[in-house]
Amino acid sequence: MSVTDEILVTPEVLSCPYDYYRRVRDEAPVHQTPMGFWLVSRYDDVMSVVRDAERFSSNFNTSFAGGTGPSPELSAILADGYPSANTLLTNDPPSHTQFRGLVNKAFTPKRVAQLEGEIRQVANALLDAFAADGRVELVGQFAVGLPLTIIADALGVDRADMADFKRWSDHAVAPLSGLLDAAQMLDCARSRVEMQRYMAARIDERRAEPRDDLLSDLVHSRFDSGERIGDGLLVPELLNVIEQLLVAGNETTTKLLAAGMLALIEHPAQMDKVRADPSLIPNLVEESLRIESPVQMLPRIARVDVEIGGVPIPAGSMVMVMYGCANRDEARFASADVFDVERANARSHLAFGQGPHFCVGAALARSEARIGFELLLERMRDIALAPVEQPTERVLSMTLRGLTALHLTFTPVTPEPVT
Ligand code: HEM
Numbered sequence: 001m002s003v004t005d006e007i008l009v010t011p012e013v014l015s016c017p018y019d020y021y022r023r024v025r026d027e028a029p030v031h032q033t034p035m036g037f038w039l040v041s042r043y044d045d046v047m048s049v050v051r052d053a054e055r056f057s058s059n060f061n062t063s064f065a066g067g068t069g070p071s072p073e074l075s076a077i078l079a080d081g082y083p084s085a086n087t088l089l090t091n092d093p094p095s096h097t098q099f100r101g102l103v104n105k106a107f108t109p110k111r112v113a114q115l116e117g118e119i120r121q122v123a124n125a126l127l128d129a130f131a132a133d134g135r136v137e138l139v140g141q142f143a144v145g146l147p148l149t150i151i152a153d154a155l156g157v158d159r160a161d162m163a164d165f166k167r168w169s170d171h172a173v174a175p176l177s178g179l180l181d182a183a184q185m186l187d188c189a190r191s192r193v194e195m196q197r198y199m200a201a202r203i204d205e206r207r208a209e210p211r212d213d214l215l216s217d218l219v220h221s222r223f224d225s226g227e228r229i230g231d232g233l234l235v236p237e238l239l240n241v242i243e244q245l246l247v248a249g250n251e252t253t254t255k256l257l258a259a260g261m262l263a264l265i266e267h268p269a270q271m272d273k274v275r276a277d278p279s280l281i282p283n284l285v286e287e288s289l290r291i292e293s294p295v296q297m298l299p300r301i302a303r304v305d306v307e308i309g310g311v312p313i314p315a316g317s318m319v320m321v322m323y324g325c326a327n328r329d330e331a332r333f334a335s336a337d338v339f340d341v342e343r344a345n346a347r348s349h350l351a352f353g354q355g356p357h358f359c360v361g362a363a364l365a366r367s368e369a370r371i372g373f374e375l376l377l378e379r380m381r382d383i384a385l386a387p388v389e390q391p392t393e394r395v396l397s398m399t400l401r402g403l404t405a406l407h408l409t410f411t412p413v414t415p416e417p418v419t
Contacts, residue, residue: 002027002028003020003023003024003027003028003031004027004028004031004032004033005034006020006034007033007034007035008020008033008035008039008398009035009398011396014396014397014398015394015396017296017324017325017401018328018337021041021322021324021325021328022328024039024041024322024325025041025042025325025328025329029041029042029045029309030042030045030308030309030310030311030313031311032313032317036318037299037317037318037319037320038308038313038317038318038319038320039297039320039322040308040309040319040320040321040322041322041325041326041329042309042326042329042331043326043327043329043331043332043350044331044332045308045309045326046321046322046323046326046350046354047326047350047354048308049300049308049319049321050300050321050350050353050354050355050357051354051355051356052355053092053093053096053355053356053357054093054303055302055303055304055306056300056301056302056303056306056319057092057300057301057302057303058089058090058091058092058096058300058301058357059086059090059091059092059301060090060299060300060301060318070189071182071185073182073186074185074186074189077186077189077190077193078189078192078193080193081192081193081196081197082196082200082235082236082239083236084236084240085236085237085239085240086240087099087237087240087241087244088100088103088240088241088244088357088360089244089248089357093356096356096357097356098223098224099237099241100356100360101223101224102218102221102222102223103218103221103241103360104360105217105221105222106214106217106218106221107214107360107361107363107364108217109363111154111214111217112363112364112367113367115150115154115364115367116367116371118150118153119146119150119367119368119371119372120371120375122145122146122149122150123142123146123371123372123375124375126141126142126145126146127142127375127376127379129141130142131379131380131412132412133412134409134410134411134412135386135407135408135409135410136407136408136410137405137406137407137408138257138258138261138406138407138408139254139258139403139404139405139406140405142257142372142376143253143254143255143257143258143372143406144166144250144254146253146254146257146368146372147249147250147253147254147365147368148162148165148166148169148250149162150364150368151245151246151249151250152165153213154213154214154215155199155202155213155214155215155242155245155246156202156205156206156211156213156215156216157198157202161198164194164198165195167191168191168192168194168195168198168246169246169247169250171187171188171191171192172188172191172192172195172243172246172247173247173250173251174188175188176247176399176400192243195243196239199239199242200235200239202215203215203219203235203238203239206219206220207219207220215242218238218241218242219238245360245361248359248360248361249361249364249365251294251400251402252294252295252365252400253294253361253364253365253368253369254402255292255294255400255401255402255403256285256288256289256294256365256369256402257368257369257372257373258402258403258406259288259291259292259294259401259402259403260284260285260288260292260369260373261373261376261383261406261408262392262403262406263287263288263291263292263339264284264383265383265384265385265408266339267339270284270339270340270341271383273341273342274341274373274377275377278374278377280341280342281370281373281374281377282366282370283341283342283343283346283347284341284373285366285369285370285373286343286346286347286349287339287340287341287343287346288369289327289346289349289351289352290327290328290333290343290346290349290351291327291328291337291339292324292401292402293323293324293327293349293350293351293401294351294400294401294402295323295324295351295353295399295400295401296322296323296324296325296397296398296399296400296401297320297321297322297323297324297325297398297399298320298321298323298353298399299318299319299320299321300318300319300320300321301316301317301318301319302314302315302316302317302319303315323350323351323353324351324401326350327349327350327351332345332348333345333346352365378413379412379413380408380410380411380412380413381410381411381412381413382409382410382411383408383409383410384408384409384410385407385408385409386407386408386409387409388407390405390407391405391406391407391408392405392406392407393405
């Protein structure tokens with residue numbers, strides 16, 4: 001069967017898509033799938049599409065929008081919250097440029113650097129809870145909590161409300177799977193409204209009394225026109241930005257931490273190299289992002305008739321840019337399927353996208369992953385998959401790739417007493 005007739009969304013392909021990806025890149029690098037959308041697989045082609053927001057729109061539907069629009073029950077629930085707005089991920093220039101400029105003003109390298117101490121503290125506290133046990137389910141006990149706590153703190157969520165925040169975050173991501181039934185969609189909508197109301201109250205507090213945190217910066221940052229996003233009329237827009245910081249930032253960083261750890265366990269020589277020279281950790285982060293990209297692909301909509309890699313595509317088509325596939329393109333990365341923590345060009349991966357929608361949180365994610373790996377390796381020796389029936393579990397999705405469970409055993413390292 002030709003690769004163009006194959007269906008990507010089968011459990012076999014999704015559990016390990018890389019053979020399929022290789023055949024797509026080699027045999028039909030740009031083609032229309034039986035599901036209707038088009039695939040763009042090679043590094044250079046992906047790059048040219050995502051840099052070209054004029055011809056390729058990001059205004060694709062997510063979450064509650066759906067093909068036929070929300071049901072009356074769903075609309076009734078959402079009506080209790082704030083209207084949805086389009087700010088970053090699914091917005092296009094010139095409106096996207098305005099919001100992006102504003103978020104960039106709040107999400108500065110200085111703010112990320114300031115968070116380093118807190119990232120270390122939160123990571124150590126999570127480790128303290130299991131370090132003496134010699135076994136851990138790393139996703140649930142570490143990789144989820146680290147990014148979630150950091151962004152919750154930055155957005156002014158009280159630690160006492162973390163369980164709610166986790167539920168809101170899970171429910172914000174869940175509709176993206178496309179697999180929820182009507183009752184689950186209603187639950188997700190209720191969570192969205194709860195989160196909107198909670199965050200709207202935090203916005204009011206920061207408007208009255210700014211603090212030294214990301215939320216205050218967002219509330220008070222101004223468009224180039226001078227208007228503040230935190231001012232009354234723009235609250236739906238600000239809530240949408242906040243929702244995106246949650247959705248885009250948590251699961252992805254969780255998956256990066258788990259994927260990097262599994263790759264090290266599966267490649268003991270690479271683990272030895274990183275242990276011998278921890279200055280390789282930043283490149284370990286990049287190589288993990290390249291070889292197991294948490295965001296495997298995202299859509300664009302062709303605004304006009306276009307040609308990609310010599311293949312004509314009609315206006316209105318949905319085009320999937322395959323970040324995870326481009327990151328294994330041999331034309332860009334030698335021995336692309338090999339996990340190599342010393343790879344010189346690992347950082348040129350497309351796991352954070354490129355162009356106007358390049359990930360807002362890339363610096364934060366890099367910092368969380370670097371510090372996370374530093375502490376995990378410092379405090380755990382002899383890390384191995386636990387001898388349980390299923391040491392790893394994986395989400396099966398064409399968009400997100402990663403582990404939902406990673407059971408490990410290890411030898412605890414007792415920290416040196418501070419003298
Ligand atoms: C390993 C972690 C992460 C990965 C792999 C990742 C991946 C991506 C990718 C591929 C895009 C581009 C979307 C596109 O091309 O349409 C993106 C955009 C975005 N990311 Fe991340 N991300 C990560 C962490 C974060 C974090 C920590 C945050 C915030 C706290 C964040 C917030 C965003 C936002 C708001 C956008 C939309 C930007 C725009 O449209 O201008 N991400 N991310």
